[in-house]
Amino acid sequence: MEKLIQTIILGLLIGGVYSLMASGLTLIFGVMNIINVAHGAFLVLSALVTWEIWKTTGMDPLLAGLITTPMMFVFGWVVYKLFLQRIRNSAPSMTVLLTFGLALVLEGGMGIVTRNVFRSVTPSYFSSSFHLGPFFLPKPQVYGCIAAITFMVLLYLGLTRTWTGRAIRASSQNLSSAQLIGISSTSVAALTFAVAAATTGFGGSILSVLFTFFPASHYVWISRLLGIIVLGGMGSLPGVVIGALALGIAETMTATYISLRWATVVFYVVILAVLLVRPQGILGVKLRQDVAVA
Amino acid sequence: MKAIEEVTGTRFKPVWIVALLALAALIAFPLLQPDDIYRQNVLFQTFLLAVGAISWNIVSGFTGYVSLGQSAFLGIGAYTVAIISIRNGLDPFLVAPLGGLAAALVALVIGLIVMRTRGHAFVIITIALLLLFQTIGLNLGSLTGGSNGLTLPLPQWNVDYQNFPFYYSMLGIMVITHLFSMWIRRTKFGTGLIAIREDEQKAGGIGIHTTRYKVSAFIASAVFMGIAGGIYAYYLTFIDPRGMFDILVSVSIVLAVLVGGRGSIWGPIVGAFIVQPLNEATNVYAKGSQSRLVFFGGALMAVVLFMPDGIVTTITRFFRDRRRRGRGVASLVQDAISTERPKLTVLRDQEADPSSALLRVEGASKAFGGLQAVDACSFEVRQGTITGLIGPNGSGKTTMFNLITGMMTPDSGEIEFRGRRIEGLHAWDRAHLGLGRTYQITRLFRQMTVLENVIAPLSEFRWRQLGADGMHGPEKDKALELLNYVGMGKFGEERAGDLSFGQQKLVELAQVLMLEPRLVLLDEPAGGINPVLIERLAGLIQDLNQQGITFLLVEHNMPLVLKLCDPVIVVARGSRLAEGHPDEIRRNPLVLDAYLGEGSDDDELEPEAAG
The missing domain is CATH 3.40.50.300 (P-loop containing nucleotide triphosphate hydrolases)
Structure with missing residues (x-):
């Protein structure tokens, strides 16, 4: 029983971090109907930058998130303007191929610039834990989860309390109506993409402490995040939190009770099962184009 | 020559002269340059890529379902052949067809599942499946050898033959796959696949059993990939899950088809002969797998951004437009609609009872x-x-x-x-x-011609009918009769999208009558x-x-x-x-x-x- 509760605690902590990482992916999908397959590579890029900052200055990795966040914001904006804006009217499969190409370029680029080895950021609290009765809460997980939740709350406030945020949400709910009331769809799209990339900035900084990573880790990450947003409902922000917590628990359970090797399979199976049984996910709106008439 | 015309049903065109000359050169190359092992190997890889590209084009070009999991069939073929030949001491060449069979079975099972999704969901699901196969391959060590991989027996033939058996068998598979793809495009099955790509819901409404069609296309795209995978495993003599279920292989297949022209007949093969040599060049001039990633990723982005239609499609469009310019647009104006109304012979007898x-x-x-x-x-x-x-x-x-x-x-x-x-x-x-x-x-x-539009509907479903010739014979006569009946007989060869709205209404009526x-x-x-x-x-x-x-x-x-x-x-x-x-x-x-x-x-x- 204690083992079970401990597993769930760890699952929830990691799920909180996942929800921040996946929020950008779902936001992009909701507003511009694009799946950014390079989202995982964005995360790894930010983790790598955090590692460099930590290595050279000794700055706390979570504090470094305050640098990587604006950095990834700008990066996301540039990526949108350079590439995605040109094909925003193409078939969805083309945007998937484009962002997949971008992920490969980033993976290769990171491998060339830094040596292609496993890294992880190990601040002083790296291997210590808080103790709560018989249970332990690893400090990096706790700090990471708190930081992620803080960032999510700020994001949520930004989306609901500002005009820009409302424009983004309006575009995600009904793009043509949003255009009719004077929202410029291209600038909203660029902004959304930048904001979503900014979440990978902070998310990547957290990642660098919690996980070892190397350039090709982005495959694992994009699979995780896709599993989460597919389960929660693509385009839904509350859905992301539910999906992230559920899959965080499922992953730690598999790792604890079955084998660490099969833990990542959970995400592939979830993606397959959800897309087949309930393609709109838990909280998503049913998209007719994603279901064949069979 | 006659044989090719019969199989593919195409009239003899200049493109065939080029193709046959190229084929002759490829057959002659190892005999003329027996010491140029490097180029032979590059060509072998090119044939393999072409098999993948032609196969992928059936499901992603004709049918419109873009998959990033095509290399899974290569891996399944390779592992099937490796496991069977190692355990039973059989010659992998003899077992290779079983690789195709295994790939087809897997395609049938996962096709029944994944073909229920489309768009984003389909692409994601194919990536997930590929990574899932890779993880299974790594974790099921007793069957696949896990990350240690499997080692196949070395070829037993006389060293004088070098790699000729690999070279010629892969060349043969490439030619067969290509003829197979051409044949599919000419059948009612092929017309149905294009219909699904263009408008799946409408395709269902004109009697096309879209589920069976899509799954069949998925299987058609797997068979030759599986056979090629078996031969590839023998050629490599060592296989492991990361190499066999490699998403980069899928990417190079996608890249080859996009460069050549998605949905066209010759595009995939042309694309393969462009992409593979470039890939080799990056291997030689820019050392390391990291720069290959940058190359593949960058090329994929560039093609999607700047040349999504591909080379062959762009060239054929150019020639078509030039032909059309010569003929003028006279035939597209309203006057050309015939007002004669010939008696129809093709409708079935209707049930009598008028009051029911x-x-x-x-x-x-x-x-x-x-x-x-x-x-x-x-x-x-x-x-x-x-x-x-x-x-x-x-x-x-x-x-x-x-x-x-x-x-x-x-x-x-x-x-x-x-x-x-x-x-x-x-x-x-x-x-x-x-x-x-x-x-x-x-x-x-x-994107179809008016005639193809009218030929596409199916008044019943029979498996045998899938192979029926879609462009000739009774089906074509029937379609022409209906087109003449609605007065659109002169427009058979026009692209449906070029017609006026009223003309489209007439064609749609003929289509329903089919x-x-x-x-x-x-x-x-x-x-x-x-x-x-x-x-x-x-x-x-x-x-x-x-x-x-x-x-x-x-x-x-x-x-x-x-x-x-x-x-x-x-x-x-x-x-x-x-x-x-x-x-x-x-x-x-x-x-x-x-x-x-x-x-x-x-x-x-x-x-x-x-x-």
Whole structure:
């Protein structure tokens, strides 16, 4: 029983971090109907930058998130303007191929610039834990989860309390109506993409402490995040939190009770099962184009 | 040469001279340059990539389902052949066909599942499957050797033969795969696949069993990939999950097809011969796998951004446009529509009993969220009539059509056609029963020619029919007869998307007639076309009706309805308001109310606010 509760605690902590990482992916999908397959590579890029900052200055990795966040914001904006804006009217499969190409370029680029080895950021609290009765809460997980939740709350406030945020949400709910009331769809799209990339900035900084990573880790990450947003409902922000917590628990359970090797399979199976049984996910709106008439 | 023409059904074209010369050069190369092992190996890899590209083109080019999991079939073929030949001490060449079989079986099983999704979901699911296969391969060590991989026996043949057996067998598979793909494109199966790519829902409505078609296409894209995988494993003598279920292999396949031209016949093979040598060049000049990633990723982005149609498609388009310029656009103007109306020979005998109800709708309802589009609606369409269905905008007429043809499922109620309950049937099953429809905004397959559009419908499903020649023989004669009947015989070779709206309506009617329908639903046939053409359409409808076809007509053009239809059914707010002879309907106070908007329960509505 204690083992079970401990597993769930760890699952929830990691799920909180996942929800921040996946929020950008779902936001992009909701507003511009694009799946950014390079989202995982964005995360790894930010983790790598955090590692460099930590290595050279000794700055706390979570504090470094305050640098990587604006950095990834700008990066996301540039990526949108350079590439995605040109094909925003193409078939969805083309945007998937484009962002997949971008992920490969980033993976290769990171491998060339830094040596292609496993890294992880190990601040002083790296291997210590808080103790709560018989249970332990690893400090990096706790700090990471708190930081992620803080960032999510700020994001949520930004989306609901500002005009820009409302424009983004309006575009995600009904793009043509949003255009009719004077929202410029291209600038909203660029902004959304930048904001979503900014979440990978902070998310990547957290990642660098919690996980070892190397350039090709982005495959694992994009699979995780896709599993989460597919389960929660693509385009839904509350859905992301539910999906992230559920899959965080499922992953730690598999790792604890079955084998660490099969833990990542959970995400592939979830993606397959959800897309087949309930393609709109838990909280998503049913998209007719994603279901064949069979 | 004759043999090729027979297999592919194409007339001899200059492209064949180039292709045969190239093939001769590839056959001769190892014999003339036996010491150039490096180039032979590059060519072997190129053939392998071409097999993958041609196969992928069947499911992603013809059918329009973009997959990033194509290399999974390579891996499955490779592992099947490796495991069987190692355990039984068999020659991998003999076992290679089993690799194809295994890939086909896997394609059947996962095809039945993944073909239910499309768009984003389909791409994601294929990536997930590939990574899943890789993880399974890594974790099932007892079968696959895990990350240590499997080592196959070394080839036993005389060293003088070098790698010739690998080279020629892969070249042979490439040629066979290519001929197979050409053959598919010429069959009714191939036409059906293109129809699915262009408009899947419509394809179902004209009798194409889309599920079986898509799964068959998936299998067709797996077989040769699996065989090639077996030979590739033997060639490598060592395989491991990371190399065999490699997403980069999928990416290079996608890249080759996009560069060459997705959906075209020659594109994939041309693309493979461009991409693989470039890939080799990056291997030689930019050392390391990291720069290959940058190359592949960058090339994929560049192709998607700047050349999404590919080389072959761009070139063929150029020549087609030039040909057309010479001929001028005269044939596309309205005058060319023939006004003759030859007698039809192709319609099936209609059931006699004129008084019986051909279609019966009983209490059908359909809601979209809070909007009750169709509300417990009941009516009948009697055999041999032209029944009109009229009602104000938003009264649920098109939704009713969608319920009848199977594009939507009713929330409740019964729909009966020829005495059979059909509300639970697939659209294609209803089409096979003899139910056809046209659309308010025409939905022809725009990239197909007019003739192909008319050939595409299927009045029944038989597995044998998949292989039937789609471009020649009785099917073509039948389609031409129907095109002549509607007056569009001269337009057979035009692209459907180039026609005017009115012409498209005529073609769509011919397309529906190809189903040999008993009941045709016409959704606003006169909407948006000129009066002369309306007259002509009315004449066609009356003529077809006399030949036994029953019509249900939604129309806002009242003179036309009153002229053609008897009885006329009036619907308002999703249910039947009145039914009767046109003259009664014209005088019915309820109907006038509905049209003028003075609803009896809307007392606050001022008269001047109406209609």
